[in-house]
Amino acid sequence: MKLLVTGASGFLGGRLCHALLRHGHSVRAFVRPTSDVSSLPPPSDDVPLELAYGDITDYPSLVAACSGCRVVFHAAAVVESWLPDSSQFISVNVGGLKNVLRAYKEMGTIEKIIYTSSFFALGSTDGYTADESQMHSTKSFCTEYEKSKTIADNIALEAAKQGVPITVVCPGVMYGPGKISAGNILARTLIERFNGRLPGYIGDGNDRFSFSHVDDVTNGHVSAMEKGQQGQRYLLTGENASFMQVFDIAADITNTKRSWINIPLFVIEFYGWLSVLFCIITGKLPLISPPVVYYLRHQWAYSCEKAKRELNYKPRNLTEGLEDIIPWLKKSGLIKY
Numbered sequence: 021m022k023l024l025v026t027g028a029s030g031f032l033g034g035r036l037c038h039a040l041l042r043h044g045h046s047v048r049a050f051v052r053p054t055s056d057v058s059s060l061p062p063p064s065d066d067v068p069l070e071l072a073y074g075d076i077t078d079y080p081s082l083v084a085a086c087s088g089c090r091v092v093f094h095a096a097a098v099v100e101s102w103l104p105d106s107s108q109f110i111s112v113n114v115g116g117l118k119n120v121l122r123a124y125k126e127m128g129t130i131e132k133i134i135y136t137s138s139f140f141a142l143g144s145t146d147g148y149t150a151d152e153s154q155m156h157s158t159k160s161f162c163t164e165y166e167k168s169k170t171i172a173d174n175i176a177l178e179a180a181k182q183g184v185p186i187t188v189v190c191p192g193v194m195y196g197p198g199k200i201s202a203g204n205i206l207a208r209t210l211i212e213r214f215n216g217r218l219p220g221y222i223g224d225g226n227d228r229f230s231f232s233h234v235d236d237v238t239n240g241h242v243s244a245m246e247k248g249q250q251g252q253r254y255l256l257t258g259e260n261a262s263f264m265q266v267f268d269i270a271a272d273i274t275n276t277k278r279s280w281i282n283i284p285l286f287v288i289e290f291y292g293w294l295s296v297l298f299c300i301i302t303g304k305l306p307l308i309s310p311p312v313v314y315y316l317r318h319q320w321a322y323s324c325e326k327a328k329r330e331l332n333y334k335p336r337n338l339t340e341g342l343e344d345i346i347p348w349l350k351k352s353g354l355i356k357y
C-alpha cells in the first residue's frame with residue numbers, strides 16, 4: 021500500500037516516513053523543490069521511498085502526488101510563531117488542508133486521511149487539563165498559527181461529518197532527535213540554554229505545556245491510520261510541565277547547575293520585538309517573537325488518555341525523552357556540557 025506524507029521534509033514528517041518504512045509501507049514524500057530532504061533516507065532499491073515535488077497550495081502538484089496513494093498523512097504546515105507575511109498561515113495551513121480534501125473528493129482513490137492538527141487548535145487550558153472534547157473558544161488567538169490550526173481543525177471535523185474518512189491527531193510540543201526546524205522548538209531552546217545565550221528560566225514557571233517525544237507522536241500517527249476512527253480527534257500529548265521544569269530536568273541529566281534567575285516575560289517580549297526588527301532587516305526568522313510570550317502567559321495542558329486507550333499510544337515522560345534528546349544534541353555537536 022502506498023502512502024503519501026505531506027511535510028515529509030519537516031521534523032515530524034521525516035520521522036514519520038522512517039516509521040512508515042519500518043512498518044513495511046511504500047512511502048511517497050511530498051516535498052517542495054527547495055526542501056532540505058537530508059533527513060529522509062535516500063531512495064534506493066531497498067527503500068520504497070519516492071519523492072514527489074510540489075507545494076501544498078498548488079493543487080495540480082498535490083493531485084499528481086496523491087495518484088496511486090490510498091492513505092494521505094497531511095503534516096505540512098508553516099509552524100513559526102511569527103512571519104513577516106502572516107497571510108501564509110491561512111494560505112498554507114488552511115488552504116493546504118482544503119486542497120487535500122478536494123483531492124479526496126475529486127480523485128475517489130484515497131481511503132483515509134490522517135490530519136496533523138495541534139493542541140493549539142483546542143485552545144488554552146488555564147488552570148485545568150483538557151481532553152479532546154474541548155473546542156477552541158475562538159474569542160482570541162495568541163498567534164496567526166494558532167488561528168490557522170483552529171480553522172483547519174474545524175474544517176477537518178466538519179468534513180468527517182460529511183463522510184470524509186479523516187482522523188485528526190493533535191500532537192503536543194514535539195521534541196526529539198531529528199531536524200532542528202521551527203517545529204523542534206524545545207531542541208532549539210536547549211541549544212540556546214546550553215550555549216549560554218539563555219541565561220535563566222523563561223518566565224516564572226507558571227506556563228504549562230504538554231511535551232511529546234516525536235517518535236511517540238509518529239507511532240501515534242501510524243496507529244491512527246490502523247485504528248483511528250473517522251471524525252475523531254486524538255491528543256498525542258505527553259507530560260504537562262513548565263519550561264522551568266524542563267530546564268531543571270535537563271540540568272539534572274547533564275549534572276550542570278540549575279538556573280538561578282527568572283527572566284521576566286516582559287523582558288523576553290522586548291527581546292522578541294528586537295528579534296522581529298532584526299528579521300525585517302536581515303530576513304532571519306526569530307526564535308523568540310512577541311507571540312511566543314503570549315503563549316507563555318497561558319497554560320496548555322492536555323490528557324492523552326483517549327489515545328492511550330484507543331490507539332495504544334505510549335508517551336514517554338519528560339525525563340526519558342530528555343535523556344534521549346540531550347545526548348543526541350551533544351553527539352551532533354549542537355550543545356556542550
Ligand SMILES: NC(=O)c1ccc[n+]([C@@H]2O[C@H](COP(=O)([O-])OP(=O)(O)OC[C@H]3O[C@@H](n4cnc5c(N)ncnc54)[C@H](OP(=O)(O)O)[C@@H]3O)[C@@H](O)[C@H]2O)c1
Pocket residue numbers: 026027028029030031032033051052054055056074075076077094095096097098099112136137138139169190191192193194195199201202203204205
Ligand atoms: N512542532 C510541534 O511542536 C507541533 C505541535 C503540534 C502540531 N504540529 C504540527 O505538526 C506538523 C509538522 O510540524 P513540524 O514540527 O514537523 O514542522 P516543520 O519541521 O517546520 O515541518 C513543516 C513541513 O511542512 C512543509 N511545508 C511548509 N509549507 C509548505 C508548502 N507550502 N507546501 C508543501 N509543504 C510545506 C515544510 O517543507 P519545507 O521543508 O520545504 O519547509 C516541512 O516539510 C504541522 O502540521 C504542525 O502544525 C507541530
